[in-house]
Amino acid sequence: MAGLPNPISLDQLLINYPTKELLFNYLDSNLNLFHRELYDVPNAINTEEYNNGCKVNLKLMSYNMLAQSLASSSMFPTAGKLTSWKYRNQYLIYELLQRDADVYCLQELDAQYLKYWETFFKNIMGLNCKFVRYGAKNHGCFIAYSLEKFEVELEFFSSINFDDEVVDTENPSIYNGAKLTRTCNIGMLMVLNYKNTYLESIGYVSTNKKGIIVGTAHLFWHPFGTFERTRQNYILMKKLQFLKQIYVEKDYTAFFLGDFNAQPYLSPYEAMVLSKPVRFDENKESFFYLNGSMEYDFQNEKNPFSKDPTTTECHYIPENISIVKQLETCFNKLPMRAISMYGHSYSKVDKLNSIEKNHMEPDVSNSCGGFTGLLDYIFLIVDEEDLEVNVGEKYKNLYESHKVNIKKLLQVPTLKSLPSNKEIMFPIVSGSDHFSLFCELDIHL
Template structure:
């Protein structure tokens, strides 16, 4: 019988060295896996008026982003994406939100709140969340607990808002489609001495590209209600600037963008509005009664095919005067009664030397005259295999005697960074690209 093996001191030393190497390898591998899950494309910043950051008043960073609700994800809509599962996207989403280190975050298509809320709480944010009737996702405004307190909040349901005083209930609303979209409004008082603060609104307007009128109606209502909300506050709140950020679902050459920013409507824009002045089955149940309920439940990008309803209008009739839809002149009046917002990116990038030839502006795509507002918006804020557009904005409505200035902007990515389309691992967890801006306004006198 052979003698049992007895390891030498040298054998024991080698075994110990191998054990230590294995332990070290485990320590290195674990963080690498986590980092890979949350990796996103790094963001540079553009200086617009950096000297204002140290001047008297307030400089606040605001970001906005559509997260792409998990409840809306469909493989057929994102055939080139490599990260459509919630477990693949969520760490990228959290990293993107927190990477901006914003004092105020406006988020749309927010679902899986049981996962997101603890992340915000750990990062020292409080929030106000709201969703439309029976919507599986909503709009959220998060703000730094050590910077602001929320003193008022309001939810605007566009379907219920009236835009004229005459006619029956339907005519007073003047709506073409019951969409369940909302605007989420808050009044944030800045902590510390004084009574300064800011009004913040975020929204996700109706998605259907063919319904230009309904989107313009919703944008006009939002602007009106933000102005009202500010005026309803006590004393100094009437002098607080207003930030209106979100997914507006219209590009800079859309009639709603021109109405919002004070540009005259072009003939092509008027034609788009006229073609979309219809009444859908969700408003008039006598139209295609069998499909009305289904149409009301449609979600963004939920349909596809040769009769794709995101390209054509179905289950609708031409509007009649008794339906109360606003004319072009009446739409212009709705917007102008509330002031004219400025886009932080359009105004900010316009002030950056050499930006025009960089390919980072919407005007570089040749779809809008260079002298029109909107020409200096980012080239893209949504980029997928099937659609590539600008849909997201940070608008600012100055307070009386207190103009808001852009200090810095999160630099838009070049389209080459997006590959065949978002979401994409290591790049972005959503089909939208986040926007962020440092905004400055003078102190309250």
């Protein structure tokens, strides 16, 4: 197929091109890929006038890399030989190299290739890394982070097995995700301290420890998984709240990146991002998905795509509505907000692909098996005690509210602008069915 490079295994690729520069130059000359712009985000104020000059420059990347076991020709009929790992691994590595991030949050990283990815990040990129998976899944989540900026010996690490976690309500019916299905979904959280030598290099001198809290997750994928995704989101936020109580916000800035498998107009997003108090029943579409997902018979399922949630009849069962209300109450008691980096600022650089229904997020980050939609996000997580706060107004200027300044955002193309016209997983577009997300920002100390 036109546009494909010569096939090569990941281990041989790393042997032949053992440095970042050699590897990048080889792939850059052999892959003819669709170019994505890295946009400069215009700032509302000149932050140099408002701070002491000490700022951490941080580059964050989130990427669902598509597990090889899922890269089948039946799921991606137009991808051709790109579904073969000997082609696809080159696309994935090139995407990672291009961004040169300080923190990579990756989902669907294959356990079978873990030692090669560890070699790539440690030996080629000079980063440290952690990997988690759970249950029968042969892929998991992965975080790699800069050893130039962060102290490896002071790292704190925690994995989250969603099937084993409970929601803190009085009614045990909401406790167990297995009420719907065991998902084997996982998340991970890390606390990374800034290296003293790095802080000195930017002119910051203090006895206070400072750093970031960073996490990633891959939430339940199923078309009828809206309730479970919302429950998993609550678990994530609760875990982050616990860490933020230990590592106080003035010294540690918190981020969560990942594949949430939820579009911005549905309950997982609205419970994290939109103004409180959350009232799920006020968003009729979201409420429909929540209740419909609780009726679905996962145990006797034959084909997950045999029914379409948008066309399936939904019965508003009192017991289910009560459980949804309990989850809603849990979110409303949680004194935290998530601020989407793309939702906050992407409209400043790409008005045509900032969608009002998506709360100004881009239109699509994933396309596969007949589905297209936005599933991936980079969130700044902040403490917020005021349940009535207008988040759009309060966080309009992130420098003034949280000393964070968004500098760059990677373009999320529209599907119609792609050479493939609609497919992300395509030889001259990408080696995954997801677009990566990338944000560069300054954190002022």
